[in-house]
Amino acid sequence: MRGFPTGLPTISQVAKAAGVSRATVSRTFSRPDLLKPETIKRVHEVAEKLGYVPNQVARALSTGRAGNIALVVPDIANPFFPPLIRAAQAHADQAGYAVFLGDSDEQPEREDMLLTKMATQVEGFILASPRLDEKRVRAHAARRPLVLINRDIEGLPRVLMDVSAGITAAIEHLASLNHRRIAYVSGPPASWANQQREQAAIRAAEKFAIHLTAVPAYHPNHEAGRRAAGELAKLPITAAVAFDDLVAQGIMAGLADLGWHIPQDISIVGFDDVLAATTYPPLTTVAAHSDDAGAQAVKLLTEVLSKGQVQDQRMIIPTELIIRATTGKPAKRPRTAFAAPRSKPKVEISQQRPERTETQ
Amino acid sequence: MRGFPTGLPTISQVAKAAGVSRATVSRTFSRPDLLKPETIKRVHEVAEKLGYVPNQVARALSTGRAGNIALVVPDIANPFFPPLIRAAQAHADQAGYAVFLGDSDEQPEREDMLLTKMATQVEGFILASPRLDEKRVRAHAARRPLVLINRDIEGLPRVLMDVSAGITAAIEHLASLNHRRIAYVSGPPASWANQQREQAAIRAAEKFAIHLTAVPAYHPNHEAGRRAAGELAKLPITAAVAFDDLVAQGIMAGLADLGWHIPQDISIVGFDDVLAATTYPPLTTVAAHSDDAGAQAVKLLTEVLSKGQVQDQRMIIPTELIIRATTGKPAKRPRTAFAAPRSKPKVEISQQRPERTETQ
DNA sequence: AATGGCTGTGCAACCGGTTACATGATGGCT
């Protein structure tokens, strides 16, 4: 019946060896306050000698509490998530929980499947940047406590980034350096995160009387940024704000290929701060503190789990502009093709609100 | 007794509703071959209507098979691991397993704790780049099937990288470009991976009659590489092989600060290929295919789990030199301080074999 | 018609804990 021999002793063996009942052994590990200190000591000694460890599975079955939580992300390899996962992990096990990690590979169906499969083994879920539609998210939330990161669904506890403040700070910084025409290099058009960032950029640009052009990169990665660089070089701009650090880094590489120098020829601002100072020159970016998001999500979830009821929490993680070395004053004689004939810039800014999100 | 209401129906409710015994419902989901097709159909219909999903915890308790495996890594945020985790995840769930992820935060004690805690909930372990000493690894392996990645302990199934071939190819490449004096910028001195790479570099340098100098970076990250750049600039070398891509990238940034151009002034080779073409210029590196390692480890583990016995497998993942743009012919008039007075180069090469490893 | 083998299903024990309730011992109080 059993697969691999576990070798682990059970509560009964400990009970026999210690000359007490199974209940007493159980209480030694779960409700020691009910026992005589002397008894506890004896059971502990025997347990130690036998190498007894309470079986979590059995405990979970009888209590209904598995001691596990699930964390589902769309793509572990996206550098936005590892710090988040790491922080969540650390906080979870401080609270006595182990973490099941799921990678949905950006597929809503896989996300659904993972949640269903894990449902019976975990007490609650943390869903980071879910790709699932709202209805299905709500369905899962009805079964088990669920906390969202980077998704704003009313009625569910959620952790969001203060994108607006970060983007505004970035654009204010550019304005103060005297940039007057800038670009926003957008991520996936259907992404909730991109919508947020783009809208924030538009509002901030208005506020500081800056002319903003939107350039699509489509994919949130280096390669897309690199491709967008060619487009940027043709625009009459002196600075660009990228969807994220990866895109920013790609833009830098693409412009370097064209012989441009940063920040002399153009200023670049990233988002997320996942590359820290590893770019050359070190990237000015908006830090989104994804680790804080992970930590707060766990905190919210454990609160829900102990209180036993969900509250409509909406927690906002502050963002912060980190000025490094990719932003500076625009050149007197800009290298950009202000006057040159150019392919028409993409100034249309998509306003549609997609029902499904993609990419943090 | 129960915490959050699960709302999930049990096998008994399905049995009653379908007018069969609990055993029959159970068999519908675990041994359908024993039942009449007609019965299966009826039970399935009822189960569907009620939203019944077999409770994994109960199943695990009675069968001893949890359907989970644990994957423990020293640091999720190290870019070497996410692809590995991702691949492991994908293969595990193809084989019907869910993955518990543990991050030991580079601490042997945390690693020990995680393994102990997860032991009762998983059928087997994958330990990537463990920080635990051999004795404790063996102790855990005695309880549950365990597969190692990046650690060579006899008697246990393990997945290793063909470091020697990769480093040799890198140095052969440099030799063919006419480099005669190069440096190896090492990682953590106590690291198993670093030992391997350094030894391989020494042997390969001998083979190609190249003079090799070892320069320590100590930590496997960008900052350490950056610091090492100052040291490198003072040495009479024309190329450097770094412990990993992160260090290589740091070296590039540090040298760029000094006004050096790559590969004109110096050639740089990384290891792991975790940055792909995101550096500027794109980094020549040895690809270690950590994703393959993850996939193979899962394969080994599921084999052990199904066969029920451990074998002394030693699987080697091939490595591959990927030539991008940071390597080239050495300059006629090298920029390095061949003749200049210099702080004495670190030519001593540590030979001690530490008992504990650090850092993949 | 009796025998035997199959097939499909049910019964009940079991996995390893937890916990409501029962019980016996102890000690303080009237």
Next chain:
DNA sequence: AGCCATCATGTAACCGGTTGCACAGCCATT
């Protein structure tokens, strides 16, 4: 001394599945 509250521990039911065994029904064989 008698009563009752309190404390420490034991008894046994339960969590939700799985599975060895028993058994009924059916068909084929002799």
